[in-house]
Amino acid sequence: MAKISAEENYFSAKKAMSVETQLSAILKNLEISPELVKTICEGEIDRDFIVALNALRQKLNSMKEYEEIENFKAVEEMKPIYDLARLKASHRSRDFLLAKIKEIRNLTLDLNEFQNKELLKYKTLDYFLIERNPEAAIEVCDTYINTARQYYFDNFDLYKNALTRVITGQLDREIKFGSSGESVVSMLFRTTKNIANPKLNGIFNQTGAESSKQNYFSMGTRGLAIHSLEKNQLKAIDIESSGKQLFIEDVFYQFNLALSENSKKEYQFISKFFSVKNNKTSNVEIEMKKMIFMHVFEPIFTIGKELVSNYILNSFDALGILMCISSIAKIQTDLHFETVDNYFHSLSMLLWPRFQTLIDLHVERLAKLSSDKKVSSFRFNSYPHEVTRQFADFISSIIKISECFDSTVLLAGMGRMRNGMNNLLKKLSITSKDKEMEKVFLVNNYDQILIIFKENEVDGGNPENKNI
Structure with a gap:
């Protein structure tokens, strides 16, 4: 009987260690560092911001998976923080892209060069909006359509007249x-x-x-x-x-x-x-x-x-x-x-x-x-x-x-x-x-x-x- 009890204790301990390891990995995935939050909320929108945005996307994807687990206290506690980070990232991405798109209104602009050098460099921001804030993504898309449409119309009308x-x-x-x-x-x-x-x-x-x-x-x-x-x-x-x-x-x-x-x-x-x-x-x-x-x-x-x-x-x-x-x-x-x-x-x-x-x-x-x-x-x-x-x-x-x-x-x-x-x-x-x-x-x-x-x-x- 003592031998059986020892084996049960061993397997119980091993199972507990496995659960603890899995839980530790989950908590690590859910963890959001102060540096990440600061970059998302206050950092310049540059290469570092894009890296932070990609990291936030991955963590949001993990959060979505863990939300399916019932009574997971850690997820419930972290969700408001992630929502705030998502909204802040969406707001800053939206404002940045809209400001960039408005630069197209300059008729002397080489649009193709601007697209390649200034817009495609920040396409990750639009990916994020499409996934995490569709309404903002639609606004960015509509603004681009109207602005580019007017740019091409004005330039081609001038070209035709010339x-x-x-x-x-x-x-x-x-x-x-x-x-x-x-x-x-x-x-x-x-x-x-x-x-x-x-x-x-x-x-x-x-x-x-x-x-x-x-x-x-x-x-x-x-x-x-x-x-x-x-x-x-x-x-x-x-x-x-x-x-x-x-x-x-x-x-x-x-x-x-x-x-x-x-x-x-x-x-x-x-x-x-x-x-x-x-x-x-x-x-x-x-x-x-x-x-x-x-x-x-x-x-x-x-x-x-x-x-x-x-x-x-x-x-x-x-x-x-x-x-x-x-x-x-x-x-x-x-x-x-x-x-x-x-x-x-x-x-x-x-x-x-x-x-x-x-x-x-x-x-x-x-x-x-x-x-x-x-x-x-x-x-x-x-x-x-x-x-x-x-x-x-x-x-x-x-x-x-x-x-x-x-x-x-x-x-x-x-x-x-x-x-x-x-x-x-x-x-x-x-x-x-x-x-x-x-x-x-x-x-x-x-x-x-x-x-x-x-x-x-x-x-x-x-x-x-x-x-x-």
Whole structure:
């Protein structure tokens, strides 16, 4: 019996020691040092404060676990102290973040640099608010949304105004095939080598005329930055002082390049700052980040759409509009930011119908030129017709611009123009009384098209282009 009693005492003592060890560990976890309290309540909000805040988070998590133990006196006694520390930490974190966010109101601020250097450094404060004071976290989030939204709106509105003040070559009336007298159109007549019997009239002759300021049937050097997607974003402060003159596609490209780059950086910041500390991002959190982003950038998307509506949709510059469409594909391919896809889709839905309308006008013009009345007034010669040059410039420019995307609408429109041009040339050719000259006229005109294709670096032998 004595032996059993001794064993019972041993196990009882061992159990007591185990309980005491566990209790000691619990009390140590619950213990909050004066240094920690002082840092939370009075210390500068710096690296030491963040360390103290993380320590407080861990202790609050421990407290939550121990609260489930019934009649745990130590927890009941420590809870008011932890609540006070939590409230003080929340209050100071909230005030600090709100003060930081208000600095964004300075329009000359580099927001992305400020986000990386001043806000992300203190993202632990927002984590703490999300976990321990959701109401304060919502206030911080709402304040950030409203402040960043206004910052972007003011800056992009200034940028749009600076860009639109230097727009050049706005085409507010229709340019027509065969209307070389219009001052807005430059006819780039070239040396033309007729392919026929050298004894025939006009062969090997050089035709020419003075070129005016802009040829809207040819892309020329327009769109070089867009075509190569050079990220040479113009700053608003430099636009007017630089003396640059911008076509509509330059304005469109510069604005949307700035929008895309800033929106991508903004979304990356939101994803890092407004998130909780876990390894797995939930669908709810992803949707929340998208919602925050859309609240911030929605006014900027509106400015972009208004830019198109007010300055581009009333233009008769078909090549400029197509270059705007092309720049959308270039920007999307390069930046890979799906969150703004809907915005760019809405721009495409505005631009494509206008481009199609302008193609329809050109098709109608070719039909009018092919009318019996117009054809009967044609004084036959074997030189390439001026419409041929305009048509070849226009079509080769379209092919050049559209290399980065496919569109059945585009191909259909060019096919209709091709048919209209063929019909015109055939009707003009038969005004000759000489069957041989009729052939010479057609050969010269089709050769002119191939020459212009070559000059514009478009492969006329390519099966796709050959059909056009």
